[in-house]
Amino acid sequence: MADSSSVGLLRGLYDYHWWANHRLFGTVRALGEETARREVGKQFSFPTLKGMFAHLYGADFIWLSRWQGVPTGRLMGDGDFATLAELRSRWDRLEAEQKAFVEGPRPCGRCSSTSRTTPPTTAARLRRC
Amino acid sequence: MGDVTTLEMMRGLYEYHRWANRRLFDVAIGLGDDVTARDLGKSFSFPTIKAMFTHIYGADFLWFQCWKAITPVRRLRDGDFPTLAAVRAPWDEFEKEQAMFIDTLTPADLGRAVEFVSVAYPRPDGGAYQLPLWSALQHVANHGTHHRSEIATMITMVSGSPPGTDLAVRYFRAQGFPG
Numbered sequence: 633m634a635d636s637s638s639v640g641l642l643r644g645l646y647d648y649h650w651w652a653n654h655r656l657f658g659t660v661r662a663l664g665e666e667t668a669r670r671e672v673g674k675q676f677s678f679p680t681l682k683g684m685f686a687h688l689y690g691a692d693f694i695w696l697s698r699w700q701g702v703p704t705g706r707l708m709g710d711g712d713f714a715t716l717a718e719l720r721s722r723w724d725r726l727e728a729e730q731k732a733f734v735e736g737p738r739p740c741g742r743c744s745s746t747s748r749t750t751p752p753t754t755a756a757r758l759r760r761c
Numbered sequence: 762m763g764d765v766t767t768l769e770m771m772r773g774l775y776e777y778h779r780w781a782n783r784r785l786f787d788v789a790i791g792l793g794d795d796v797t798a799r800d801l802g803k804s805f806s807f808p809t810i811k812a813m814f815t816h817i818y819g820a821d822f823l824w825f826q827c828w829k830a831i832t833p834v835r836r837l838r839d840g841d842f843p844t845l846a847a848v849r850a851p852w853d854e855f856e857k858e859q860a861m862f863i864d865t866l867t868p869a870d871l872g873r874a875v876e877f878v879s880v881a882y883p884r885p886d887g888g889a890y891q892l893p894l895w896s897a898l899q900h901v902a903n904h905g906t907h908h909r910s911e912i913a914t915m916i917t918m919v920s921g922s923p924p925g926t927d928l929a930v931r932y933f934r935a936q937g938f939p940g
Contacts, residue, residue: 636871636895638767645899675918 646734650727657685657723661716668716682719683710689723696730768866771898775863778902779856781926785912786814788923790845792916797845801915806908810919811848812839813912817905818852824901825859827877828894863898871895 634644660668660681668682678684690708697704713719789797789810797810807813819837826834842848875897876889884890892900909926916923924930924940934940 636767636893638765638770641767641770641895641899644896648903675914677922 643735646730650731653685653688653723657716657720660685661720665715665717678710680710682713682716685716685723686710686713686719689713689719689726692730693726696726696733699733766868767871767895768868771866771895772863774899774902775860777928777931778905779860780931781909782814782817782905784926785909785916785923786845786849788916788920789814789912790849792920794844794846796919799919801918805911805915807839807911809839810912810915811842811845813908813915814845815839815842815848817908818848818855820904821859821901822855824877824897825855825862827875828862828897830876866894 634640634647663681665682668685669680671679672681673679676684678687686709690712694704694707713722792810797814799810800808801810802808805813807816815837816839822837823834826832871894873894874891875894876891877897878884878889913923913926930938930940
């Protein structure tokens with residue numbers, strides 16, 4: 633379990649985020665591509681399971697770019713993925729990158745705060761200085 | 762901004778929790794008692810808008826007793842409230858207590874063990890789960906987000922899409938976003 637430091641809290645939150653996304657994605661994958669593409673009603677913010685997952689992916693993707701301070705493109709969504717399987721493959725890569733950002737060592741070209749024994753501030757960690 | 766402490770994050774999280782609950786509640790109350798008591802189907806974890814709100818309030822209330830190690834715990838149920846409007850006054854009073862608890866926490870409090878007997882997710886040996894307080898605090902706010910999402914869907918069904926309650930919407934509003 634994560635520790636109660638503010639950075640530990642964020643890492644724990646993202647561990648949970650990945651776990652919960654995978655848990656539901658696994659259930660939906662078992663329902664099959666056709667079910668995941670079926671419209672289930674306009675009361676939902678996205679009308680298909682695939683569209684809803686694609687929105688989670690797209691939002692995570694664009695916010696990771698913002699965290700990293702790199703230019704953002706358009707918000708990706710359902711139309712960017714032909715299938716759930718394709719979404720999974722790209723999401724796995726995004727998660728790895730997100731994980732490296734949230735959990736990884738923090739090499740920094742502008743400061744020497746790379747050591748876990750002399751941690752930079754939370755804000756600096758999240759900006760990567 | 763300098764380093765953000767865990768306590769600051771928790772206080773911010775609960776300010777957001779109260780704001781988001783209130784934002785949807787105010788929309789729901791405008792729909793009238795008939796609509797908020799209408800059964801909207803078994804696809805929701807609770808079938809009415811009123812019951813969904815009383816569940817959020819009830820879960821907050823239950824966990825609050827666990828945070829404070831109060832036993833035996835008292836549980837609130839939807840039937841305790843004749844109308845959605847009747848929920849507001851006791852919830853307001855409870856929110857003040859909850860806010861006072863969060864606002865007066867110290868760093869040393871965060872690691873204290875909290876015991877919780879779950880009805881929804883019973884422990885196989887029948888015992889109580891133990892969580893550090895900071896984790897139990899995170900859970901309650903996250904739990905509210907889950908059910909607010911259902912409430913937003915329900916309100917969309919009976920009226921129209923309600924205003925956003927994303928965490929970012931709260932931050933953006935503080936910088937001038939009107940929505």
